[in-house]
Each structure stands twice: as structure tokens, then as C-alpha cells.
Amino acid sequence: MSVTSGASKRTTRWDDAARARERVLLDTMAAEPKDSPAYSRARDELVTIHLPLVEHLARRFRDRGEPHDDLVQVGTIGLIKAVDRFDPDRGVEFSTYATPTIVGEIKRHFRDRGWSIRVPRRLQEMRQHISQATAELSQKSGRSPTVAELAEALDLSEEEILEGLESAQAYSTLSIDSSGGGDDDSDPSSLTETLGSEDDALEGVEYRESLKPLLAALSERERQIIMMRFFQNMTQAQIAKEVGVSQMHVSRLLTKALLELRSGLTEDAF
Amino acid sequence: MRIELPAASGYLVLARTAVAAMCARLDYPLDRLEDVKLAVDEACSLLLSDTDADGTLSVAMAPGEDGQLNVAVSAVTRHGKTPKQSSFAWTVLSALVEDVSASVDAGQVSITLSASRGDSVVVS
Numbered sequence: 001m002s003v004t005s006g007a008s009k010r011t012t013r014w015d016d017a018a019r020a021r022e023r024v025l026l027d028t029m030a031a032e033p034k035d036s037p038a039y040s041r042a043r044d045e046l047v048t049i050h051l052p053l054v055e056h057l058a059r060r061f062r063d064r065g066e067p068h069d070d071l072v073q074v075g076t077i078g079l080i081k082a083v084d085r086f087d088p089d090r091g092v093e094f095s096t097y098a099t100p101t102i103v104g105e106i107k108r109h110f111r112d113r114g115w116s117i118r119v120p121r122r123l124q125e126m127r128q129h130i131s132q133a134t135a136e137l138s139q140k141s142g143r144s145p146t147v148a149e150l151a152e153a154l155d156l157s158e159e160e161i162l163e164g165l166e167s168a169q170a171y172s173t174l175s176i177d178s179s180g181g182g183d184d185d186s187d188p189s190s191l192t193e194t195l196g197s198e199d200d201a202l203e204g205v206e207y208r209e210s211l212k213p214l215l216a217a218l219s220e221r222e223r224q225i226i227m228m229r230f231f232q233n234m235t236q237a238q239i240a241k242e243v244g245v246s247q248m249h250v251s252r253l254l255t256k257a258l259l260e261l262r263s264g265l266t267e268d269a270f
Numbered sequence: 271m272r273i274e275l276p277a278a279s280g281y282l283v284l285a286r287t288a289v290a291a292m293c294a295r296l297d298y299p300l301d302r303l304e305d306v307k308l309a310v311d312e313a314c315s316l317l318l319s320d321t322d323a324d325g326t327l328s329v330a331m332a333p334g335e336d337g338q339l340n341v342a343v344s345a346v347t348r349h350g351k352t353p354k355q356s357s358f359a360w361t362v363l364s365a366l367v368e369d370v371s372a373s374v375d376a377g378q379v380s381i382t383l384s385a386s387r388g389d390s391v392v393v394s
Binding site for chain 1: 283286287290291293294297298299300301302303304305308311312315316319320347349351352353354356357358359360361362365366388
């Protein structure tokens with residue numbers, strides 16, 4: 001981002017101040033132990049001051065059928081990763097480093113949502129409306145809305161809502177474009193943590209040894225959601241709240257992950 | 271209500287759509303509806319994995335009192351055995367609906383799912 005015109009001098013000065021603050025925070029993170037309050041305060045502030053960057057990047061993806069709030073949420077996850085991984089010694093600006101991570105996370109969200117598959121615009125918009133209305137109605141009533149409630153709120157027929165819901169899933173299109181490969185968002189510590197509790201959770205499953213590598217091949221978020229739903233018996237609504245994504249997104253990730261597991265698992269279930 | 275489908279995964283959309291419509295009739299909240307849909311998909315896929323391609327999959331739905339919904343998925347399978355309760359698929363089914371059971375009658379294997387509207391879980 002080069003700034004040349006005179007009108008943006010003030011911006012440049014502000015940037016200088018922000019950059020200086022950023023430097024202080026990065027130095028604090030480098031100097032303090034990771035479990036110290038000073039470290040987490042610096043980390044939080046770094047995240048907070050770069051939220052406008054996430055907003056800005058998320059806006060680049062508007063009109064693609066995903067709610068802006070969802071994009072900001074996943075973009076923020078990218079920002080947090082960037083904060084945690086940034087190495088000041090490499091000599092690049094933090095924003096330069098963070099941008100591809102944030103954009104990557106947003107793109108991954110689209111990939112997760114299966115937008116690589118062409119969906120008619122009408123259905124894309126309907127999904128988006130359903131997702132928004134679901135969030136709003138859940139907020140109001142404290143539970144997931146019914147199809148009738150959604151139909152009334154959106155002035156659509158129940159049939160149209162059902163069609164929208166089915167299209168929001170990826171039942172028939174999965175595993176074709178799913179990379180299946182590991183994901184870059186599993187930092188080693190959280191992976192070990194997850195795998196440890198997975199061992200306990202999978203205790204009763206006969207084919208857990210063949211299940212484990214399949215679970216490991218899922219993205220961190222999918223694995224987390226699978227464990228929460230199937231082994232900790234959390235509801236989709238609870239998971240949505242815990243993970244910070246919409247319930248429809250949880251539903252879709254669950255379906256997608258389950259299909260991947262199913263196609264990979266050669267258990268003899270009978 | 272009962273539908274008979276060719277034993278191929280491409281037809282499962284019909285089972286899912288029917289069960290979703292039934293859940294909507296019974297005023298299921300969206301997260302429960304998606305759970306039941308996923309469970310039916312899983313149960314059907316489980317049976318399909320042990321059914322010959324020229325076989326038939328049958329899905330019967332019976333709404334009961336208080337939003338109770340029983341869905342029985344059945345097919346004549348190669349092994350003619352009920353799924354193992356230690357399988358991953360069974361774990362998934364048990365988590366998605368209130369109750370799962372399986373039975374065999376003359377080579378016809380049935381998986382019965384019992385779902386309810388669920389508690390009004392506080393979201394916010």
C-alpha cells in the first residue's frame with residue numbers, strides 16, 4: 001500500500017503511530033512468556049487494532065453469497081493465527097504478513113462451503129437469507145427457528161426454505177473437490193491436545209485406529225466440530241456458539257466431514 | 271409414510287427431502303431437523319454399503335405424539351446382519367437421534383431412528 005498524494009499525509013502519520021504501537025506490542029510478545037498476562041494483553045491488542053484490516057479484506061468478497069459477518073469471523077481466525085505466527089525478525093510488515101493468512105482463511109471458508117461448485121444465484125441468495133434469519137431468530141427466541149418461522153420471517157414458502165436447506169449442504173458433491181490433505185491451521189500444541197482427548201472419546205469405537213488418520217486429515221475446525229457433535233453430544237446450536245460460526249455453517253461442515261470420513265473409512269460395520 | 275428407493279446413493283436426496291419436510295411439519299427447530307436429516311442419510315448409506323446395486327431401500331416415517339418421529343430404514347442386505355454397535359456409523363447415529371435400534375427379519379435389515387423435537391436449547 002503506497003501512499004503518495006498530499007491528502008494522505010495524515011494517514012501516513014497515523015500509520016506511523018500505529019506502526020510504532022504495533023512494534024511495541026510485537027516486542028512485548030517476543031519478550032514475555034506465552035502464559036503471562038502481558039503476553040495475552042499484547043496479543044489481544046494486536047488483534048483488535050488489525051480488525052479493520054479483516055473488515056477491509058472481507059469486503060473484497062462481498063456479493064459472493066456469504067454473510068459479511070461470517071467472513072469477518074473466519075478472517076479474524078486468520079488474523080489470530082498471523083499474530084501467533086509472526087516473526088518480527090523476518091523484516092516484513094505485520095500487515096503484509098497477515099493479509100495472505102486472512103485472505104487464505106476467507107477463501108478456505110468458501111471452499112468449506114463448497115462454493116467451488118456452481119450454485120444458482122437464486123439459491124445462493126436464499127441460503128444467505130436463511131442463514132441470517134436463523135441467526136436473528138435464534139438470538140430472539142434462544143433456540144433454533146423452525147421452518148415455518150423462517151418461511152414467515154422471509155416471506156417464502158416452507159418448500160422454498162427446505163430447498164434452500166438442502167442446497168446449503170453438499171451431500172452429493174463432497175469428496176470430489178475435497179483435498180483430503182492436512183490443513184495448515186493445526187498448530188502442533190492444539191493438535192496434540194485434540195488427539196489426546198480423541199483417544200478417550202473414541203474408546204468404544206472398534207475401528208478407531210483406521211478412523212484416527214481420517215480425522216487427522218480433516219481441517220482442525222471440522223475435527224473439532226465432529227468431536228463436539230458426535231462424542232460430546234453438543235447440539236449444533238451450542239457448537240455454533242462455541243466455535244463462533246453460524247449454525248448453518250456447523251451443519252454443513254458436519255455433513256461434509258462425515259461424508260469424507262465415510263468415504264475413507266473401510267470399517268466392516270456388519 | 272413410506273418410500274422405496276433404488277439402492278444407490280444418488281436417490282438419497284429423496285429420503286432426505288422427505289424427512290426434512292416431515293420434520294418441518296412437526297415444527298422441529300432447524301438444528302434438530304438437520305440432525306435427523308443427517309441421521310437418515312447416514313443410516314441409508316450404512317445399509318447401502320451392504321446392499322446389492324439392484325436392491326431396494328425402504329424408508330418409512332411415522333410421526334408420533336409430541337413431535338416424536340420414528341424413521342425406519344430397511345433393505346435386504348448381503349450379510350443380513352444388524353450393524354455393529356461398536357462401528358463409527360452407529361456412534362454417529364446414536365449422537366444424532368434420541369434412540370437407534372436395529373433388527374433383522376428374513377434377511378431384511380431395519381435401522382429405526384427415534385427423534386424428538388429436543389429441548390429448547392438456549393442459543394444466545
